[in-house]
Each structure stands twice: as C-alpha cells, then as structure tokens.
Amino acid sequence: xxxxxxxxxxxxxxTGQSMTLQCxxxxxxxxxxxxxxxxxxxxxxxxxxxxxxxxxxxxxxxxYNVSRSTTEDFPLRLLSAAPSxxxxxxxxxxxxxxxxxxxxxxxxxTQLSVL
Amino acid sequence: AQKxxxxxxxxxxxxxxxxxxxxxxxxxxTTYYLFWYKQPPSGELVFLIRRNSFDEQNExxxxxxxxxxxxxSSFNFTITASQVVDxxxxxxxxxxxxxxxxxxTFGTGTQLKVEL
Numbered sequence: 001x002x003x004x005x006x007x008x009x010x011x012x013x014x015t016g017q018s019m020t021l022q023c024x025x026x027x028x029x030x031x032x033x034x035x036x037x038x039x040x041x042x043x044x045x046x047x048x049x050x051x052x053x054x055x056x057x058x059x060x061x062x063x064y065n066v067s068r069s070t071t072e073d074f075p076l077r078l079l080s081a082a083p084s085x086x087x088x089x090x091x092x093x094x095x096x097x098x099x100x101x102x103x104x105x106x107x108x109x110t111q112l113s114v115l
Numbered sequence: 116a117q118k119x120x121x122x123x124x125x126x127x128x129x130x131x132x133x134x135x136x137x138x139x140x141x142x143x144x145t146t147y148y149l150f151w152y153k154q155p156p157s158g159e160l161v162f163l164i165r166r167n168s169f170d171e172q173n174e175x176x177x178x179x180x181x182x183x184x185x186x187x188s189s190f191n192f193t194i195t196a197s198q199v200v201d202x203x204x205x206x207x208x209x210x211x212x213x214x215x216x217x218x219x220t221f222g223t224g225t226q227l228k229v230e231l
Contacts, residue, residue, distance in 0.1 A: 033216065033217055042206060043208075048216045049216065056215075056216070090160065103150075105162075
C-alpha cells in the first residue's frame with residue numbers, strides 16, 4: 001500500500017516558470033489537501049478538497065491552483081513561480097466525515113526552490 | 116479563527132531526562148480535534164495522537180503521554196526517559212469537527228534535541 005505519493009521530491013525553478021506538483025493516494029480517501037512548511041511558521045494550508053470536483057482555498061492560496069478530477073489525484077499548480085514560494089510542500093489525505101476518520105496521512109514532501 | 120501556540124521553539128535535553136512540550140490552542144468551536152505530529156530529520160510527518168475535545172481522559176502510550184486540559188485550552192505532550200531517536204520537530208494541530216474537510220491549524224513546532 002503506497003499511501004500518499006508526491007512527486008517530485010526536489011525541484012528548482014526560475015522566477016516566472018510554472019510547474020505542477022503531483023499528489024496521488026491509493027486509500028480511497030475523500031479529503032485531500034496541500035500544505036507548505038516554512039521555517040518558524042509551521043505548516044499552512046494552501047488548498048483543500050472534500051471530494052472529486054470540489055476544491056476550496058486555505059490560508060495561503062495566492063499563486064497556486066488546484067483541481068480534483070479524480071478521487072486519487074490532487075495536483076498543485078504554481079502559475080508563475082516566485083522566490084516567496086520557496087518552501088517544502090506536503091500533500092495530505094484522510095477519510096471523509098465520521099469519528100475515527102480525522103487522521104491525516106502525509107506524503108513525503110517536495111522541496112521547492114525558486115531562484 | 117483558530118490558533119495553536121507552541122511557545123517553545125527549541126528544547127535541548129540529555130538522554131533519559133523527561134521533557135514536556137507545551138501546546139495552547141484557541142477556538143470558538145465547542146467540539147474539535149487535537150493532534151500531535153512528529154517530524155524527524157528525514158522530513159516526513161508522523162502521526163502520534165488524536166484527541167477529541169469531549170474526551171478529557173489523559174493518554175499514555177509507552178514513553179509518551181498527553182495531558183489535555185480543556186479549562187486551560189492546553190494539550191501538552193510529555194516524553195519520559197527521552198532517547199536520541201526522539202530528536203525531531205513536534206507539531207501540535209487543531210481541527211474542526213465539521214466543515215472544512217481535513218483542514219488542520221498547526222502550531223509553529225518545537226524542535227527537540229536529545230543529546231547523549
């Protein structure tokens with residue numbers, strides 16, 4: 001069971017370039033989300049999804065775009081990379097509503113540097 | 116708005132010492148979930164515990180124990196007889212019971228260093 005798979009693990013971009021961070025889960029989880037981790041700031045929510053076709057903004061959505069066409073995949077798109085988007089990105093998934101379904105499963109992270 | 120405060124940025128202890136990591140939270144919800152996650156140097160996030168706000172029973176798991184006090188909005192984490200392998204960043208997090216999918220509000224983390 002692969003769990004939550006993120007690719008790539010490392011990426012270097014130039015300012016203005018665009019790219020997509022991939023996230024896939026094989027646990028049939030309803031909920032998925034993207035966080036970024038910056039030194040001294042913990043993890044902050046970028047976007048989240050409560051099911052295929054449904055997405056919403058989190059705390060820091062600017063400069064990012066998401067879509068959820070399937071239950072398994074939740075890609076994160078950087079439209080025009082900026083140095084402020086240098087960060088470690090984590091994808092997470094969990095089951096839907098219901099007691100006992102609250103645990104988040106995290107991917108291994110993507111370290112992104114924007115020059 | 117929800118907020119989680121981990122005032123201890125970094126803690127250093129000698130192996131076998133006991134150490135407590137503090138977590139204070141703010142929420143207007145009457146029911147919510149609290150979590151602790153561990154992030155070792157390898158970078159992944161490891162789930163440690165989930166606590167429902169309506170269950171104030173403290174929990175012990177081996178060398179780990181958690182003290183939840185709703186009256187003071189705290190959910191502290193104690194490691195007994197710390198080991199070098201406990202060196203990591205520990206995050207406390209808060210989640211609403213309804214709405215918002217699996218949105219977690221994280222604290223800024225506490226870096227724990229356990230030395231020989």
